[in-house]
Amino acid sequence: MDPVAAKLLGAGLAAIGVGLAALGVGNVFAAFLSGALRNPSAADGQQGRLFIGFAAAELLGLLAFVIAMVLVYAV
Amino acid sequence: MLTKGSDVAAEGGKIDPMHQFTVEPLFGTMNWHFPFTNSALWMVITLVCLWGFMLGGMKRELVPGRWQAAVEGVTGFINGMIATNVGPEGKRFVPLVFTLFMFILLSNILGLLPIGITGAHPFTSTSHFTVTGVLALLAFGTVLVVGFARHGFHFFSLFIPSGTPKLMIPLMFVIELISFMVRPFSLALRLFVAMTAGHILLKVLAGFIINSSGAGLGWGILVGGPSFILMVGISALELLVCVIQAYVFALLTSLYLNDAVNLH
Numbered sequence: 001m002d003p004v005a006a007k008l009l010g011a012g013l014a015a016i017g018v019g020l021a022a023l024g025v026g027n028v029f030a031a032f033l034s035g036a037l038r039n040p041s042a043a044d045g046q047q048g049r050l051f052i053g054f055a056a057a058e059l060l061g062l063l064a065f066v067i068a069m070v071l072v073y074a075v
Numbered sequence: 076m077l078t079k080g081s082d083v084a085a086e087g088g089k090i091d092p093m094h095q096f097t098v099e100p101l102f103g104t105m106n107w108h109f110p111f112t113n114s115a116l117w118m119v120i121t122l123v124c125l126w127g128f129m130l131g132g133m134k135r136e137l138v139p140g141r142w143q144a145a146v147e148g149v150t151g152f153i154n155g156m157i158a159t160n161v162g163p164e165g166k167r168f169v170p171l172v173f174t175l176f177m178f179i180l181l182s183n184i185l186g187l188l189p190i191g192i193t194g195a196h197p198f199t200s201t202s203h204f205t206v207t208g209v210l211a212l213l214a215f216g217t218v219l220v221v222g223f224a225r226h227g228f229h230f231f232s233l234f235i236p237s238g239t240p241k242l243m244i245p246l247m248f249v250i251e252l253i254s255f256m257v258r259p260f261s262l263a264l265r266l267f268v269a270m271t272a273g274h275i276l277l278k279v280l281a282g283f284i285i286n287s288s289g290a291g292l293g294w295g296i297l298v299g300g301p302s303f304i305l306m307v308g309i310s311a312l313e314l315l316v317c318v319i320q321a322y323v324f325a326l327l328t329s330l331y332l333n334d335a336v337n338l339h
Binding site for chain 1: 093156159160261264265268269271272319322323326327330
């Protein structure tokens with residue numbers, strides 16, 4: 001396979017990882033909402049944990065994006 | 076960034092979304108020992124905005140005006156975050172976390188400004204790993220210094236969760252050590268990539284608008300119109316990301332400080 005085509009294909013495949021991270025981020029907020037609506041008085045105290053979960057899920061998607069950028073521009 | 080895109084488009088019809096991240100000296104050459112770059116200029120502008128915001132609001136009036144209420148809102152927010160995550164002993168770290176939060180927040184938002192002055196178009200200084208890396212090292216270095224100063228070599232017990240079976244201790248130590256050493260990288264990488272990704276996305280959409288308008292009125296309406304609407308929406312999302320990333324950086328810094336101060 002042509003190396004340029006291969007690396008562009010690889011960058012495109014890395015976009016799948018970004019999409020999966022989107023699922024993860026959605027899952028974090030969905031779980032928080034379903035818990036928070038059952039016990040609204042406890043929800044405010046858990047906002048820090050909500051954003052820690054969000055940050056962890058988002059970081060993995062951003063890593064996939066970094067791989068795509070490295071493939072397109074640096075390799 | 077729109078104007079930046081049109082500059083590039085006028086040159087050859089091909090949009091280079093990475094061009095906006097070029098660090099270039101404002102005068103002189105890059106060969107100077109300390110060239111004053113556009114990145115440095117926008118960091119100075121961030122500092123000036125931050126100083127103006129704080130000096131305008133630190134009046135200590137009994138009945139706060141709007142400005143003082145805004146400043147007290149931000150300081151109270153950071154104060155509350157430290158109090159819930161670190162406890163009463165974290166009071167002395169409020170200035171550090173507040174500085175990190177406000178600097179990141181302001182430089183993120185200033186980098187999104189939709190103005191195009193030739194030679195001084197908005198530059199996001201946090202979209203470079205060198206800048207976010209230094210910020211993360213500042214936070215991580217504070218954690219190390221505070222941890223070793225308070226607990227001495229007992230600080231290493233952070234790497235062995237209480238109740239670990241004897242057999243598992245070497246394995247757990249290695250895993251916890253790796254997860255500890257990765258912290259500054261994840262802290263810096265998250266902020267840098269989130270900023271870079273958003274700006275590339277905006278630039279690619281701007282390229283769609285410019286190239287489709289250049290191809291004729293029909294294409295401009297068919298492709299450029301929806302792209303423009305999408306770009307407005309993405310810009311609003313980017314504002315949200317600016318605030319969330321600054322918040323996450325401050326939150327994780329205070330969590331790491333909690334490890335150093337309280338050892339679990």
